[in-house]
Amino acid sequence: MEEQIITKNFIEQIIDADLEAGMDAIATRFPPEPNGYLHIGHAKSIFLNFGLAKKYDGTCFLRFDDTNPIKEEDEYVESIQRDVAWLGAVWDGEVRFASDYFDAFYDMAESLIEKGLAYVDDQTAEEMHKHRGTLTEPGVESPYRDRSVEENLSLFRQMRDGAFADGEKVLRAKIDMASPNMNMRDPAIYRILHASHHRTGDKWCIYPMYDYAHPLEDAIEGITHSLCTLEFEDHRPLYNWFIDHLADSPHLKSKPQQIEFARLEIENTMTSKRRLKALVDAQLVDGWDDPRLPTISGLRRRGYTPAALKEFCQRIGVAKTNSIVEQNYLTFCLREDLNRVAPRAMAVLNPLKLTLTNYPEDQIEWVEGVVNPNDESMGTYQIPFGKHLYIEQEDFREEANRKYHRLKPGGEVRLMYGYIIKCEDYVKDPETGEITEVLCSYDPMTKSGMPDADRKVKGTLHWVEATHAVDAEVHLLDDLMDPDQAADADILDRFNKDSLEVLKGCKCEPRLAEAPIGQAYQFMRKGYYCADRKYHTPEAPVFNLTVGLRDKFKG
Known part of the structure; x- marks a missing residue:
């Protein structure tokens, strides 16, 4: 038997080489900013960072890069922790925050000033942007770039103590205004922001910039492999510059190796x-x-x-x-x-009455359904069946050709888990012409276990017994983005106003009223639907369309 060769991705190959070269253990992290909820793109990063740590018996931290108090909220912190845990990731130690290191960031900023590698700039944001240069032209050095170490230290401490207004001054790294990498052109590393922080309150009125704090957090925590998406590739030289010039700081434990990978982009998402x-x-x-x-x-x-x-x-x-x-x-x-x-169930989204004319009026029998045909251990369940039923409106046609294998005048179908029935007549609304009821006869010999149980007909319909039926609300969901709008259009214009259709008065099996919150079911012949986490109750069931039974992708 040939040995199966498992190809490792390029990050795993780098880690293998580092471990072979003598690295003791790897350390990764998942570092979201708490300024919104995580999206599916973050799932890829979560599985990658926590998965690598688990595979290589390393560590992975959950850390919040909370350096911008204006956009950050505890709600986002809580939602992110909930999402990461739901995906099955287990972080090492306590949850960490960039704000845990604000004192260390400040100390290291003073160290850069003392080394002549940072200065306080009085230019406005507009002036700095104007003087930054372009991809083909170098930037213009600030007139405040050559301030003395003593003056810069004094001004930076006054910034910290609240002596200046927002935007009045900024601390910049002194690197190279002619660098071909725009990120190296004296980037801002501290700004004045008189805003209360969700964790530190009003202790600080200056806050570190993301590009300054992020690499230092990794180095403080001893991260070995700093994984990020490709848009941060041009930031890597700046991150390394900070770590290299602060290598003597007692706060730093490692020089993380930044590795960029492709972000997750899904069409029309x-x-x-x-x-x-x-x-x-x-x-x-x-x-x-x-x-x-x-x-x-x-x-x-x-x-x-x-x-x-x-x-x-x-x-x-x-x-x-x-x-x-x-x-x-x-x-x-x-x-x-x-x-x-997913368990199977029957639900009728657009109900049409069906009456079995030769079935006893008050009789209810219980037929046996399979919970999931792919997992026998899930067993079976009982479904009520009687004279009055609901079927889908689309499952009956007054006029139909030979290729239509559902119910039509004179035609036969099998009711799932039940009998073969034949359409004898139907009732129309005299004013609208709408079909309001289908009248059928049933063959009692065609139920499971009866002599004609194996009699073949081409169509099988799902149904719900009327007297036990539960009224439910079903939400049909479509793409969030309007595919006819340009990808660079304003998000409010791109929003698909027809992305939600609410169906009221749907008819469901009685057991669906007791559906656990968040449980997904396969509604037979319709798709997969989930009991809504916000609105579903036994008294008023609400289900969201999860996914249809098929789409264009063939695997």
């Missing part, structure tokens, strides 16, 4: 927290966990499973170049998982 927040703020969606949103909270509410998301991320792999993944690839992974684990 918005993964910008800023733009998603615009939809939330405009109340076009039902909060950050709206099941139409690609946030992890929204996907959970829609009925996605951690296993499906993990399988999807593993299938697309870890690459060095960006690409856009077909949306059908994601739904294929979801459908495969739900097919294995």
Whole structure:
């Protein structure tokens, strides 16, 4: 038997080489900014960072890069922790925050000033942007660039003590205004911001910039492999510059190796927290966990499973170049998982009355349904059956050709788990012409265990018994983004106003009233639907469409 060769991704190959060269153990981290809810793109990073730590018996921290108090909230911190845990990731130690290191950041900023590598600039943000230069032209040095160490220290301490207004001064790294890398042209590392922080309160009125704090956090925590997406590749020289020039700081434990990988982009899917927040703020969606949103909270509410998301991320792999993944690839992974684990049930979304004219009026019998045909251990359940039923409106046609194998005048179909029935007549509304009831006879010899149980007909319909039926509300969900709008259009213009259709008066099996919150079911012949986490109750069941039974992707 040939030995199976497992190809490792390029990050695993780097880690293997580092361990072979003598590295004791790896340390990774997942470092979100608490300025919104996580989206599906973050899932890839979560599975990668925590997965590598687990595979190589290393550590992985959950750390919040909370350096901008204006945009950060405890709500986001709590939601992120909830999402990471739901995906199955277990972080090492306590949750960490950039704000844990504010004192260390400040000490190291003073150290840069003392080394002549940072200065206080009085220029406005507009002036600094104007003097930054372009990709083909060097920037212009600030007139304050050559201030003395003593003056810079004094001014920086006055900034810390609240002597200046927001934007009046900024601390910049002194690197190279002619560098071909725009990030190296004396970037700002501290700004004045008189804003209360969600953790430190009003202790600080100056806050470190992300590009300054982020690499230092990694080095403080002893991170060995700092994994990030490709848009940070041009930031790597700046990150290394900070760490190299602060290598003598007692705060730093390591020089992290930054490795960039392709971010997750899915066709016609918005993964910008800023733009998603615009939809939330405009109340076009039902909060950050709206099941139409690609946030992890929204996907959970829609009925996605951690296993499906993990399988999807593993299938697309870890690459060095960006690409856009077909949306059908994601739904294929979801459908495969739900097919294995979701219970089956019958629900009629657009009900049409069906009466069995030769069935006893007051008789109710119980037929046996299979919970999941792919998992016998899930067993069977009992379904009420009687004279009065509901079927889908689309399952009856007054006029139909030979290819239509559902119910039609004189035609026969089998009711799932039940009898073969024949359409004898139907009732129309005299004013609208709408068909309001189908009248059928049933063959009592065609039930399971009866002599004609194996008699073949081409169509099988799902149904719900009328007297035991539970009224439910079903939400049909479509793409959040309007495919006819340009990708660079304003997010409010791109929003698909037809992305939600609410169906009221749907008829469900009685057991669906007791559906656990968040449980996904396969509604027979219709698709997978999930008991809504926000609105579902036994008295008023609400289900969201998770995914249809099929799409264009063939695997």
